[in-house]
Amino acid sequence: MVRYDGKTVVSLNVNNETHEVAARPSDLLLDVLREQLGLTAAKPGCKNGDCGACTVMVDGWPAKSCLMLAVEAQGHAIVTVEGLGGTAAVQKAFVEANAFQCGYCTSGFLMVCQALKTQHPAMPEEYVIEEWLQSNLCRCTGYQEIRKAVHMMYDMT
Template sequence: MRCFMQISGYSVIHLNVNGQEVSVMIKPSHTLLYVLREKLSLTGAKSGCNNGDCGACTVLIDDMPVKSCLMLAVEAVGHKITTIEGLENAAIQEAFVRNWGFQCGYCTSGFLMVCHALTKYNPHADDTIIEEWLQSNLCRCTGYEEIENAVKSIITNHIEV
């Protein structure tokens, strides 16, 4: 379903963000990260590398992690977008706090989104699967052990995601 109309180089698109339908006027070249941050004031997804390497911009598209700097906003039409602002009271958030899974915090929202999806889709993930999923994001403060411990605390305690 194409949900946009053309207005002098801009398009009005309709997105489902954190369970709410929103309309936003964009240029066809706008990334989802740009639209979330600059048009919708959802600043949890961070602009790090802008080429898909760091994962600070990770959001969930239909409950799967996607680097929003690599996705055009128009590609998100018809999909469910969840940002860190929409991840309310998720078990992984508490696990990050309990296990000190953050340092400077810049990468934290991206890691939370990846780890939330990991614990949802792989509730019995072993060390290899956890390591594979965590490779999609970078922590410049090297807080990987604490992040991994947070994920393992959810998996080993069979906490409902």
């Protein structure tokens, strides 16, 4: 087995800004966002692609940043919760719908919902919403409030 330990400079477009980071070939996008850019909204809930807490938006699509290498993210537009500002409909909807308790899964759900709206500007059918959101886990709520938040997000726009 060949080991690559050295770091290379990688240029990432995150939240409309270009960042240069030194990364190993094996570094996850999630770890680079959190440890090097201080963007800790994306969470390491399992680092196995099962929980969705690390979801970010890549070119308008949801992506689990624990399943993407930092080097793979070059040349793509990455958006994290920090990039939503504090004014996005999805954020307001989650607050209004009481769609979280501990808040740890929230960033991931916000980004899936934001991507859903990017790909489906008009509210899709319920089963489409379910299909999209099944990538993510919430242990606190019973999902009822999250479903309501998605509806509210669409109602706001």
